[in-house]
Amino acid sequence: MLTFGPRMSATLWDVSGGRATALAILYGGGGDVTSAAFSGDGERALTVGADGRVRLWSASRGQSLGVFGGDTQRLTAARFNTDGRFIVATSEDGSVGVWDDSGTDC
Secondary structure: OEEEOOOOEEEEEEOHHHOOEEEEEEEOOOOOEEEEEEOOOOOEEEEEEOOOEEEEEEOOOOOEEEEEEOOOOOEEEEEEOOOOOEEEEEEOOOOEEEEEOOOOEO
16 A cells, blocks of 8 residues: 655555555655555556655665656646556646656656
8 A cells, every 4th residue: 555645755555464564655855745656567656746756666665766857836646557657747737747667758
């Protein structure tokens, strides 16, 4: 499970066995985390937030895989596309950003 909130971080949880155990804290950088999502295969996670950046994470290790974006206002939501190769994020000003999984603008 992946939770996020207004404390500049998201938390990866193991919810197997009937208990929730925190696996890793994913620090969102310069502002509140406003959205978080898993890739379809569950191998990666992403967080976005007030600093306008997308952060990509290893879901099994909680390690950063990259940071990109930042050329827009506060990001409000983000998701992986169906096959996990692209990330789409929306911002407070109504713009939409699309990146491949290496962080290249599309």
